[in-house]
Amino acid sequence: MRILAFIVVCLTGAFLLYGTSEFPDWGDPNSPASLHVAAYYIEKTYEETHAPNFVTAVVTDYRGFDTMFETAVIFTAGIGCFLLLRDFRGKKEHYYHHIPTGVILHIKDEKKSLTIGKEFGYMDKEWVPPDLINKTVCRILIPFIQIYALYVVAHGDYSPGGGFQGGVIFGSSLILLAISYDLKTLVKRVSERLLGIFAALGVLIYAGTGVLCLVMGGNFLDYGVLAPLFPGMADHIRALGMLVVEIGVGIAVMAVMTIIYINIVSEGRHDEGL
Amino acid sequence: MHWPIDIIVLTFVIFCAIAALSVKDLLGTAILFGAYSFLMCLLWTIMGAVDVAFTEASVGAGVSTVFFVAAIFRTSRRTKD
Numbered sequence: 001m002r003i004l005a006f007i008v009v010c011l012t013g014a015f016l017l018y019g020t021s022e023f024p025d026w027g028d029p030n031s032p033a034s035l036h037v038a039a040y041y042i043e044k045t046y047e048e049t050h051a052p053n054f055v056t057a058v059v060t061d062y063r064g065f066d067t068m069f070e071t072a073v074i075f076t077a078g079i080g081c082f083l084l085l086r087d088f089r090g091k092k093e094h095y096y097h098h099i100p101t102g103v104i105l106h107i108k109d110e111k112k113s114l115t116i117g118k119e120f121g122y123m124d125k126e127w128v129p130p131d132l133i134n135k136t137v138c139r140i141l142i143p144f145i146q147i148y149a150l151y152v153v154a155h156g157d158y159s160p161g162g163g164f165q166g167g168v169i170f171g172s173s174l175i176l177l178a179i180s181y182d183l184k185t186l187v188k189r190v191s192e193r194l195l196g197i198f199a200a201l202g203v204l205i206y207a208g209t210g211v212l213c214l215v216m217g218g219n220f221l222d223y224g225v226l227a228p229l230f231p232g233m234a235d236h237i238r239a240l241g242m243l244v245v246e247i248g249v250g251i252a253v254m255a256v257m258t259i260i261y262i263n264i265v266s267e268g269r270h271d272e273g274l
Numbered sequence: 275m276h277w278p279i280d281i282i283v284l285t286f287v288i289f290c291a292i293a294a295l296s297v298k299d300l301l302g303t304a305i306l307f308g309a310y311s312f313l314m315c316l317l318w319t320i321m322g323a324v325d326v327a328f329t330e331a332s333v334g335a336g337v338s339t340v341f342f343v344a345a346i347f348r349t350s351r352r353t354k355d
Contacts, residue, residue, distance in 0.1 A: 026321070053325075055325045056325070152328075160324040160325045160327075160328045161325070161328050162325070164329060164333075165328045165329055165332045165333075168332040168333050168336065168337050169332055169336075171337065172332075172336055172337050172340065175337070175340055179340075257337055260341065261337075261340065261341065261344060264341060264344045264345055264348065265344040265347060265348065267348055273344070273347070274343070274344055274347050
């Protein structure tokens with residue numbers, strides 16, 4: 001069976017390689033991809049939208065409809081992960097440590113629980129003592145990562161990057177918090193409800209911008225008609241519309257990445273993890 | 275031209291792909307996938323697609339490696355075959 005699979009894989013690979021010989025050369029100006037609309041985008045994008053990075057202009061303005069549904073796909077991924085993995089039953093066993101003495105308590109009765117405060121602290125089953133160096137380095141690093149993420153989102157139309165990348169970077173800063181401290185620290189600061197609201201809010205901002213354009217009398221996601229709402233910025237209005245949409249994508253992606261991580265690492269119980 | 279860099283990076287990409295398939299330790303596979311994504315990111319940069327490279331670096335090499343590690347943490351570390 002393995003040999004058969006190997007032969008099939010080799011044959012498919014050979015066919016694919018044979019197919020690539022028909023491809024146009026790299027950067028060929030006469031290739032089908034550069035003949036139709038590419039020239040228009042390269043020549044007219046800056047005139048029309050005032051966005052220096054025309055990859056972003058194509059993605060969020062000329063093809064804004066595509067990107068809206070990509071954001072919806074991300075949102076659906078988060079919802080799917082939540083519905084598949086979330087487990088509301090709670091743990092059967094609880095571990096606590098007595099803070100003054102360091103004694104570890106293991107309670108097997110699921111109905112009994114201790115109040116967490118100055119005397120008793122919560123503990124994970126697979127408990128590793130928090131490492132001072134890891135904690136300190138991550139605590140210093142996380143704000144800079146978040147500032148960088150905001151920079152990437154805000155400069156989406158000027159430099160490489162945009163809502164998607166910025167959102168992923170922001171989400172990974174939250175994941176870093178969960179890894180360096182523990183999952184409870186993250187869940188306490190960023191609640192599940194807030195993450196769910198953010199994930200939906202991001203898609204709402206994107207679709208809402210489109211609907212706002214409809215209300216103002218233009219086409220869906222035609223940012224040009226929003227000019228009366230932002231007086232004095234008429235020539236930059238399309239770049240501004242892109243920025244709003246990018247912020248929506250960033251919020252949605254940030255929330256969904258965190259939801260997926262929390263649900264995978266704690267088997268949906270949101271109590272202990274990596 | 276930069277074709278020597280191209281060939282070196284492509285060799286590493288293929289090496290990473292084969293290693294990720296043949297390694298028995300799944301944690302090692304996750305790390306190899308991270309390395310693979312990072313090398314792909316280099317390739318995109320060489321070809322001038324900086325936006326794609328940025329996405330590959332943040333999603334492929336960054337967050338998906340963490341997801342793999344989280345999934346391995348909750349399942350088993352060794353493959354059956």
